[in-house]
Amino acid sequence: MAKKLMKGCEAIGEAAIRAGCKLFFGYPITPQNEIPEYLSHRLPQVGGTFVQAESEVGASNMIYGAAGAGERVFTSSSSPGISLMQEAVSYLAGAELPVVIVNIMRAGPGLGGILPSQADYFQATKGGGHGDFNTLVLAPWSVQEAADLVADAFDLADYYRNPVYVLGDGLIGQMMEPVEFREDRKPLKDLAAKTWASTGWKGDRPRAVINSLYLDADTLEQHNRDLQAKYATIRRDEVRWQGYGLDGDYDVLIVAYGTVARVCLTAMEELREQGIKAAILRPISLYPFPYDAVRQASARARAVLVVELSAGQMIQDVQLAVAETRPIHFHGRTGGNLVSPDEAAAKVREVLDGRSQEVRNA
Amino acid sequence: MPSGTQPVFSYPEALRDVTTHYCPGCTHGVIHRMVAEVLDELGVRQRTVGVSPVGCAVLSYNYFAADMQEASHGRAPAVATGIKRARPDLVVFTYQGDGDLASIGMSEIMHCANRGEKITVVFVNNAIYGMTGGQMAPTTMPGQITTTSPLGRDVSLVGEPIRMAEILSTLHTPGFVARGAVHRPLESVKTKDLLRRAFTYQVEGRCFSLVEILSTCPTNWGLPPHEACEWVEKTMVPYYPLGVFKTPDGGDRAPRPL
Incomplete structure (x- = not known):
């Protein structure tokens, strides 16, 4: 088509x-x-x-x-x-x-x-x-x-x-x-x-009961298991993610998802033209989160930058993945404001020149 | 069975032969049986899906010999809508109490009825929250003592009991809305007929149908079963009149002013 x-x-x-x-x-x-x-x-x-x-x-x-x-x-x-x-x-x-x-x-x-x-x-x-x-x-x-x-x-x-x-x-x-x-x-x-499925019980299969109630503690515990x-x-x-620029060298790993990752991709390309090396890891599945991929990609970077249209939520999963082996920085916009490529690029520069403070206890 | 004899009374096929958790003297059992008998008599058990509520009948999915779904509190009419729209060939009913339907589920029942979903609602009104231990319901009678109205329902503070059959019968969308009771054998016979009419309207694909059934709660009313039945007659029936409020062809009785 x-x-x-x-x-x-x-x-x-x-x-x-x-x-x-x-x-x-x-x-x-x-x-x-x-x-x-x-x-x-x-x-x-x-x-x-x-x-x-x-x-x-x-x-x-x-x-x-x-x-x-x-x-x-x-x-x-x-x-x-x-x-x-x-x-x-x-x-x-x-x-x-x-x-x-x-x-x-x-x-x-x-x-x-x-x-x-x-x-x-x-x-x-x-x-x-x-x-x-x-x-x-x-x-x-x-x-x-x-x-x-x-x-x-x-x-x-x-x-x-x-x-x-x-x-x-x-x-x-x-x-x-x-x-x-x-x-x-x-x-x-x-x-x-x-x-x-509950489609009418004719006796040719067990009776279908669509239900989440288990009053017996052991039965409910087994259901939870x-x-x-x-x-x-x-x-x-079911982990899904995509990397951009992960094959070469990079100093900053950007983790972003959704349309924000596209903005960051533009920023990354602009930065590369200026000789600043950033790469992007874009989680596609947020649950399950690509912890291993983020951990491995961050190991090759000096710092990690998380960009979100929030006050910082996915950053917690990035922190779990990076496990304090690299400094993590954050740039977020709220209220319906978007992140511009210039903003993202400027933040990468700040991460590299020390003007950005790393995030702890997000 | 000897030849030449015919069964005149038997356990309904649509009711599983299991022990229920209902309290002694509670009339849920009577209502379960009547619903099951109607499903058998109409020959629709094998294409029926029932929806259980949250409340005393929460475990009714264990009692009907049909496929069942357990809904969250008050949402049974929405769940039934989903089933019926997905599979219009199925016969779908909800079985709900007064807290479930008339309090937390008021939005779902009103819009389900107004959309004219071709399902059947069995609405059991015993004027109290039974499962949670006897709290005040929207249908609790004026002056009735419950665990959250220890001095009796004060209508100046919480309003008068809600008459669901009357409210639903004001909708312009065609439907079948009736109220029966089960505190006397004759009323049970009449109520079973209401249930048969309600399910028949659905099977014929005609309209939404609801039967409100006045029921007893001896445990939380603090009455012996026979006195609970008398209480229904003396206290509830005058406020919750019995009869058919609305049919697709026009009601048999004029609803009381709301």
Whole structure:
């Protein structure tokens, strides 16, 4: 298929349909309204169902029901709406239901603003809701990658029977770029039939009970052990990242994800023209975080610079990876402000000439 | 069974032969059985998915011999919406108490009904939070003593009890909304008929349906079971009138002013 110029939100919606998702439940919130708007006219064309829920609380429980009935389903929202969904995300993880949740992040806290942000990193990667659980988190840096990761997210959700976030900042949702939907895409995994789904019990299989309640302590502990074993497999097998300039020499390793990494790439190229050597490691999977890759790449640098559209959240995972073997610096913007290439380049220079203070106890 | 005889009474296929956790004298068991009998009589058990609430009926997924989903508190109508929209061929019901449906789940039930989701809601109103130990519910009667209204429900502070069947029957979207009770055998017979009508409307793909059922909570009311049944008749029925409030073709009785 030829490339088509699409807004990120629309590409996400189209990618979901092409991944075989015929069900969307969601609630309006800026800056992701183009996803439900697009699906409200596209899903009926392909025999699917679009429901505008009464709230994000409603939407997140509707995807619970639909996923429990064995169908591919997704919802999208933006930061305050994702907060409202956290109850359901915990239940979805506990009941091991495969769903895809797209978060087009906006600046917080509270009502915050509607401009781009990456301040939901903790919420997405560290659980967000109550209890011991994890969700896979994929962070695209382009419209094309957003479409690709949405397709992958459905496969990963089904394979692991786990919620998967696609975490984009506001730019991913709002910018237009060429995107191609490959007709020959193969599923990432061998996906088993969903014999566990509640589809009516005819006696030819065990009764399906979609549930996260285990009143017996030992039974619940075993359930938690099983979940943790699954998360360990995910941490082993699903780490994704890309490096830029890691093959040559570099003094500063920049760690950034999403559109911020693209800005940093421009900065890196400008710096290299001036003889300043920086490299970039871009985590694509935020959970599982590429700890090993960051550790190895940082070992070859004099210092590490983390750049985020937040007050510093991913930096904690970078600190865990680097384990105090290298100084870590941080540059972040909040409130919906973006990082410019000049800003990122200036920070690299400050790291090298000693004007930047390293971050401790982030 | 000897030849020439026919069973006239048996355990419902849709009810699992297990011991329930319900308190002695509680009427949840009666309501479970009536729901199961209706599923059997309509022949839909094998394509039914039930949604359990949070509350006394939280473990009802262990009691119905059907595929089940356990919802978070109050969200059963949203979960049921997801199931039904994903698989319109399934018969989907929720089984909810008054704290679940009329307090924390008010938004979900109102919009589920207003969208006209073709599901059936079994709404058990016993005027109290049972599972958590007898706290005040939105349906608790004026003056009723609970663990969080130790001097009795003070309507000047917390308002009057909520009449869900009446509220839902004001929606313009077609639906079936009725209220029954199970404190007397005759009322149980009538309520089972309401449940049969409710599920039939769904099976026919016609409309949303809800049956509110006045139920007892002897444990948290502090009454012996027979007195609890009398309390339903004397205290609840005058405030929560029984009958059909709304059908897709027009209601049988005029709802009381809200």
